Amino acid sequence: MDSMHLNPLAILAAAVMSFLIGGVWYSPILFAKRWQQAAGLRDDQLKGGQARVFGLSFVCALVMAANLAAFLGAQATVGFGLAAGAAAGIGWVAMCFAVNDLFERRPLALWLINAGYHVVSLTLMGGLLAWWK
Numbered sequence: 001m002d003s004m005h006l007n008p009l010a011i012l013a014a015a016v017m018s019f020l021i022g023g024v025w026y027s028p029i030l031f032a033k034r035w036q037q038a039a040g041l042r043d044d045q046l047k048g049g050q051a052r053v054f055g056l057s058f059v060c061a062l063v064m065a066a067n068l069a070a071f072l073g074a075q076a077t078v079g080f081g082l083a084a085g086a087a088a089g090i091g092w093v094a095m096c097f098a099v100n101d102l103f104e105r106r107p108l109a110l111w112l113i114n115a116g117y118h119v120v121s122l123t124l125m126g127g128l129l130a131w132w133k
Helices: 008-025 032-039 050-072 078-103 108-131
Strands: none
Touching: 008 050, 008 108, 032 108, 050 078, 050 108, 078 108
16 A cells, blocks of 8 residues: 655645635625525525634544545555546535435525536546646
């Protein structure tokens, strides 16, 4: 087994990138209103506690980036990083959301928005982590 090589700056950059993608994805530019409607959230429910939500979300992005970097290893090509990120996004994250959303009787639109964000984010994170050794 190859020794694990983790680049802390690449992991931090991948987490920041994921966070920025989420900022655009869930903004009025793209899916904010449709996501809010599909999730059944009112404006007043989204006020307050933002520091906690954003802070913990960034920690989660760091964990995802570190986990993906460990999975990719030091020899990954950009193509493999992109493919592995997409596979993680589609095969694990999107399918986990699908199971939960099916049992919770959530709308398809909510799954498409949430799973789509993670597929795009993990795909690009995988490419970045493989590129920036």
